[in-house]
Amino acid sequence: MAALRRAEGGTSVADVIPKLGITETFVYRWKTRHTGLEVSDLRERNSLREENAKLRRVVADLVLHETIVKDALGFASAVSRGGVGLRTRTGSASGAPAASSVSDAT
Numbered sequence: 001m002a003a004l005r006r007a008e009g010g011t012s013v014a015d016v017i018p019k020l021g022i023t024e025t026f027v028y029r030w031k032t033r034h035t036g037l038e039v040s041d042l043r044e045r046n047s048l049r050e051e052n053a054k055l056r057r058v059v060a061d062l063v064l065h066e067t068i069v070k071d072a073l074g075f076a077s078a079v080s081r082g083g084v085g086l087r088t089r090t091g092s093a094s095g096a097p098a099a100s101s102v103s104d105a106t
Helices: 002-008 013-020 024-034 039-073 075-080
Strands: none
């Protein structure tokens, strides 16, 4: 932020970058991303990014835990066999042919 403020204050970017040890590309990239933002806005955004990363890790852990529990209880293998109340092409959960509503009267 200091580089942006100095550059916006009239100091040339070429004078700012050697003092801060950054590249000119870095300054312009920061300028396009952060122009108009205050330090408090940047802190809030960083805080939200950190919270989002934590929540993503929590969700990943929960999905992993759910997978482990399902595997331990045998749900994954039952689903792959077509069991556990899944409808098959024949229309019933057991795999037996569906009863016809039309009777064969001869």
